[in-house]
Amino acid sequence: MKRTLRFAFLALFLLNMLPISMLHAAGQKKESISSALSSSAGVEGQAAKAAAGAEEAMSITFSDIMARGGWLMYVISGLSLVAIALALFYCMTMRANILFPKKFINQAKGFADSNNLEALQDLCATDASPAAKIISATLEQIVPGHPLDYNRLRDAMEDEGGRQAGILWQRLQYLMDIAVISPMVGLLGTVWGMMVSFGGIENGADFAKKAETLANGISQAMYTTFGGLIVGIFAMALYDLARGHLNKLIGQLESACGGILRRIASAGTNK
DSSP, rough: HHHHHHHHHHHHHHHHHHHHHHOOOOOHHHHHHHHHEEEHHHHHHHHHHHHHHHHHTOOOOHHHHHHOOHHHHHHHHHHHHHHHHHHHHHHHHHHHHHHOOHHHHHHHHHHHHHHHHHHHHHHHHHSSSSSHHHHHHHHHHTTTTTTTHHHHHHHHHHHHHHHHHHHHHHHHHHHHHHHHHHHHHHHHHHHHHHHHHHHHHHOOOOHHHHHHHHHHHHHHHHHHHHHHHHHHHHHHHHHHHHHHHHHHHHHHHHHHHHHHHHHHHHHHOOO
């Protein structure tokens, strides 16, 4: 009987302890799950912060670049505006209708065929194109009452043609100067940014201040270098395009003026 009571008390004790152990195990499992969730949330938060920082770095505006690049960025921006203005000026002036107008060339051919050199000289005086200046300089070598010297006229035309071509090339050289100067200004900004960075480190400020000064100096160096290279590449590309176009125009100018010279020589010989 006593043995039976002992087994009954033991069974009741085990039945009472079983829910407590199960609750304790469930609590430990809940704590492990919550800690895992919290660590996962921390990783996700760090990833979200990193993504936000990357998005902020990619969304840099033009005003940010100007502000972080320092005062040299305004110099580079000014050079870019001058390059654009020169490109527009070349588009308006370096045209066939400006260098050797078709109407002028046709009238000059008519006067040359009829050997009316006085009318041809008056026509050149009323026209400001390079072709008119070249033909006018050629006509100045004609001496009334003397036979035409073709070689002398040709030399005069070549000399004036070379001078007019030199004026055109000098105009185009300004764009080449910007293409060379802009990267040099960017390099100056790079050196200036490095000086700012190392100067901040040398001043002996606290670590946070040193890091901020170093970052600002390197940022200025990179932005000015980037701006100078962009403007230099842009100006160089425009120069190459304008140079090819000007070569073509100068060839056409020489051909038009040479045709009028041959007409003058032919009419003078047949007179």
